[in-house]
Amino acid sequence: MNKTSFLLLLVIGLLVLTDSAVGAAFRILRVFTSPWSQMQMQRVDDSVDDSLMQLIMENHDHALAEQ
Incomplete structure (x- = not known):
């Protein structure tokens, strides 16, 4: 070649x-x-935000209980 x-x-x-x-x-x-994908991503973002807020509150409650 x-x-x-x-x-x-x-x-x-x-x-x-x-x-x-x-x-x-x-x-x-x-x-x-696509609108459907953006809606799904928003749903995931909301779920992550909720989970993160729950972890923060549990950590805060645990810290208060230790004092």
Whole structure:
């Protein structure tokens, strides 16, 4: 295989990989920007906030009980 055909195959391979990566990135972006996904993420954020607040309150109650 000569140098020119090798470089041509390399460029074509890189273009195919780049196209696949860009397509995947757009699909992922579309998933994260969909209203349903944003609602689910907000639900997770609220759940994490609630869990964190509960841990803080339990820790505070435990600290008060030790005093």
